[in-house]
Amino acid sequence: MPFFCYNAKIVTNTQQADMTTEQYLITGILIGTLLLFIWDKWRYDIVAMLALVVATLLGLVPQDTMFDGFGHPAVITVASILVISYALQYSGALEIVANWLRRFARHPSIQIFLLTGLVAIASGFMNNVGALALFLPVTIALAKRKKAHPGSMLMPVSFASLLGGTITLIGTPPNIIISGYREKYHHEPFAMFDFMPVGLAVTVIGVIYLSFIGWRFLPKRSAEESEEKSLAAASEYMTELRIPAENKYINRSLFRILKLCEGEAVNILSIIRGQRRILAPTQYEILREDDLLVVEGQPDAIQQLIDDSGLQMIDVKIDTDELVSEDVTIIEVIVGPDSMLIGRSASGVQLSANHGVNLMAISRRGQSIRQRLHRTLIRAGDVLLLQTGEDSLGEKLEFLGCLPLATRHIALGKVRKMWTTIAIFSIAILITSFTSLSSALTFTAAVGA
Structure with a gap:
């Protein structure tokens, strides 16, 4: 939104302040x-x-x-930080934070205090909008786990992001704009932490109030009010996870895996051990190396299970020579009424060998899938999670008779570079804090890295 600035004008008793x-x-x-x-x-x-x-x-x-x-340093800095925030969101770092915060589920005030404190700190170094976007998935997941309405935690988090933005130069766009004007007229901008004496005091007081007093005044709502709306369009997928060699759950009971699934929308439908299939396995079933767990759930929940357990998705690498690169995409498609896939399985049509497309998961709303993933006969209306090269993607889908769904980020089975992302962001903050380089330059360079 554009900003307009006018010169101040002193109005005396003999002057009339008429607007032009x-x-x-x-x-x-x-x-x-x-x-x-x-x-x-x-x-x-x-x-x-x-x-x-x-x-x-x-x-x-x-x-x-x-x-x-649009060329103002504030715009460039905010845009760069939002890109970095997006990378951090899908690096896997937030899952560690979420798992830690879950330990305090029985003490809501302490949990909100820790969450809002983290948001405020992050807001000071990555812009309040970026910090809020970064912690939204964590906040909603914590609320779902407590079976509480997300609004009971989102409101404190929103205020914390605003408060935290007052701590540093890059925490909120007005700080960057004011620093630019100060440099223009006084030839010296504000330093990274010049706002901290006032901003930190305001933030600490605000976070304490939000955590122990403020959240209690929010309207009481049930979790069911938002769950039906927010998750109505999200597909539940069935896929297979393998227990690799030297996994810590080998020769342990399934109970330990089920504990990881508590509070998550993940169900273990069966275990495949060689030619043997164990339907509806009990928690006492002992896991073996190379066992296949047939699981069903939301993509994010399945990815969380993969990260926590060290299980591996099977057949998630492109086989064809022209697609052996990192330029691949994961896309959701719906099987059309005239698709060549109807009545055939992924192995029967040889999706990977003939078309350079890997089937990662299947969603069939309202029905349970009991067959092996690649032996399941596909039906019209099934939602498929496919991995393929971006080249000629449209032609492949048209040939298969599938229609792409609205794009949403899915990182199922993807290796996430958590420490690399954190290191790049930390270096950018240090360079901005202790050198004369502008925040716009350092964070733009971080995006390029």
């Missing part, structure tokens, strides 16, 4: 923009761009400079 036509127009645009934000029918970025276009058409903003604001 341009000021009336700008005020009208700002009020209209705020009303559209409140209406919440259009996306915020579309509304903000519309305000800029209207201001330009009315001659309030010169046409040749209407996009200059």
Whole structure:
């Protein structure tokens, strides 16, 4: 949203503070923009761009400079930090945080205190919007595990991200903007931690209030109100996980795996041991090397189980020569009514060998799948999770008779580079803090790395 700055004007008793036509127009645009934000029918970025276009058409903003604001260091810095936040979200680091916070489920105030404290700290170093986006999945997962409405934890987290942004230079866009103006008129910008004396005190007091007092005033809602809406479109997949050699669960009971699944939407349907199939296994079943666990659940929950247990997804590597690269994608597709896959299995049609496509999981809403994954006969309306090269993806799906679903990030079976991502982000923060290089430059370089 554009910012407009006017020179201050002292008005005496003999002067009348009349607004000019341009000021009336700008005020009208700002009020209209705020009303559209409140209406919440259009996306915020579309509304903000519309305000800029209207201001330009009315001659309030010169046409040749209407996009200059997008080159402001604050915009570049925030955009770079959001990219880094996205990488951190899918690096696997948050799963460690979530598992730690789950230990305090019986003490809601302490759990909220730790969560909001982490959000506030992260907000100080990665922008409040990025920190909020980063911890949203963790917050919702913790609420689901407690069978509580997500709003009971999301509101404190939202306030904590705003408070934490006041600690450092890069914590919130206004700090960066003010620093830019200070450099312009006083030739010296604010340093990384110049905001800390005031910002840290405000943040600590705010987090303590939110954790032990504030959250108790939130409206009481049941978890069922949000669960049906938020998860209605999410498909549950059936896939197979193998127990590799030297896994810590070999010769242990299935009970230990089931403990990892507590609070997660994951079910273990059967165990395949050679030619033997154990349906609905009990918790006392002893696991062996190379056992296949047939599991069903949400992609994120299955990935969490993989990370915690060290199990491996089977057949998740592209076999064909032209696709032996890192340029692969995971996509959800629905089997069309005229698909060549209907009535055939993945092994029968030789998806990997003939088409360079790997079947990772199948979702058949309302029905349980009892056969092996690659021997399951595919039906019209099945949702498939496929791994394939991005080259000629459209042609492959058209030939198979499948339609892509709306894109959502799925990292099922993917190796996540947690420490690399954390190291890059930490180095960028250190360089910004202890050198004269601008935050826009260092974080843009971090995105490139």
